[in-house]
Amino acid sequence: MMYGIQLKRTFFHNFSPNNFFLLNFINVENPLKTDFMKVQEVGTRGFFFSFDDPYRTNLYVINGEQYLFICDTFLGPEPMKEVLSFLEEKEFTSKPIIVFNSHHDYDHIWGNQCFKDSIILAHNLCRKKIEEIGESDLKDYVDHKKGDVELTLPNVLFSEKVIFVEEGVEFFHSPGHTEDSSSCYDQIDEVLFVGDNIETPLPYLRKLNLKNYTETLDDYIARKPIVILSGHDDLMFTDKLIRENLEYLKNFAPGKIDRTDFTKKHRGIHYSNLTTIGQVLKEESKNEESLLYYKEARLILDELEQNPQVDELKEKTDKIINELSK
Numbered sequence: 001m002m003y004g005i006q007l008k009r010t011f012f013h014n015f016s017p018n019n020f021f022l023l024n025f026i027n028v029e030n031p032l033k034t035d036f037m038k039v040q041e042v043g044t045r046g047f048f049f050s051f052d053d054p055y056r057t058n059l060y061v062i063n064g065e066q067y068l069f070i071c072d073t074f075l076g077p078e079p080m081k082e083v084l085s086f087l088e089e090k091e092f093t094s095k096p097i098i099v100f101n102s103h104h105d106y107d108h109i110w111g112n113q114c115f116k117d118s119i120i121l122a123h124n125l126c127r128k129k130i131e132e133i134g135e136s137d138l139k140d141y142v143d144h145k146k147g148d149v150e151l152t153l154p155n156v157l158f159s160e161k162v163i164f165v166e167e168g169v170e171f172f173h174s175p176g177h178t179e180d181s182s183s184c185y186d187q188i189d190e191v192l193f194v195g196d197n198i199e200t201p202l203p204y205l206r207k208l209n210l211k212n213y214t215e216t217l218d219d220y221i222a223r224k225p226i227v228i229l230s231g232h233d234d235l236m237f238t239d240k241l242i243r244e245n246l247e248y249l250k251n252f253a254p255g256k257i258d259r260t261d262f263t264k265k266h267r268g269i270h271y272s273n274l275t276t277i278g279q280v281l282k283e284e285s286k287n288e289e290s291l292l293y294y295k296e297a298r299l300i301l302d303e304l305e306q307n308p309q310v311d312e313l314k315e316k317t318d319k320i321i322n323e324l325s326k
């Protein structure tokens with residue numbers, strides 16, 4: 001099939017110790033759309049799709065013997081149609097498709113509607129969270145929609161793991177970034193897809209679940225994957241980022257994180273994590289504890305280059321600190 005797609009190919013073949021993984025970088029640009037989709041071939045049967053608009057986001061496809069596995073569905077039907085066109089051209093789509101949602105965040109599930117007749121696999125909390133906040137996310141992030149998004153829920157749920165034994169493909173619960181966060185492990189190619197559990201330069205926290213989160217990252221390292229893929233980063237061939245994220249999580253507490261080498265981006269994420277956890281503790285009426293998080297968040301704002309936006313955040317943070325100090 002022709003889709004007016006321009007293909008540009010470059011081959012890289014010296015990145016892994018034994019050249020087992022021949023990576024085939026293909027840039028696919030559809031001149032009809034502003035979206036940019038990049039496809040990287042991984043291992044013997046994997047395809048790593050990346051989009052840059054509105055921010056870098058990835059999904060992963062495993063072309064199994066009996067099934068075509070699609071990990072995450074990005075921001076809507078438009079980009080997913082491009083992904084499907086690519087897979088159709090390769091004649092992969094004659095097999096039944098199994099979709100997997102790594103977690104409930106909108107940027108990983110809005111393309112689900114293209115797979116209404118397929119199995120959409122996820123952790124049971126993923127479906128529950130989409131039921132709870134899916135509609136409000138549609139309104140809150142309306143600018144990020146790619147096409148006419150129709151919320152489509154996962155329809156096959158697991159609580160611990162699902163293994164497609166004959167295929168060597170495993171989906172397992174890996175709480176961290178969110179409670180429902182789950183990962184995919186290709187046992188044959190030793191490729192690990194972690195959703196948003198690791199992120200450059202620091203992970204985003206939603207709640208104080210540091211024990212679960214660090215256990216998840218320890219488990220990732222123990223698997224010794226050859227390739228690591230995440231929802232928003234480049235393809236990785238070492239566990240360096242997992243170890244860096246783990247170090248941050250192990251030390252995450254007010255006054256415990258060394259900020260000497262922090263960049264603006266580190267500070268932004270750290271500020272976000274401190275205020276997120278501060279807010280969670282405040283809602284649990286743990287005011288004294290919450291105050292410690294907000295006080296460190298306030299310090300971060302002083303360390304940033306000052307501008308009206310930072311001033312606004314300072315004002316907001318000071319207000320909360322005053323409330324908590326009463």
Ligand SMILES: [Zn+2]
Pocket residue numbers: 105107108196231232
């Ligand atoms: Zn995400």
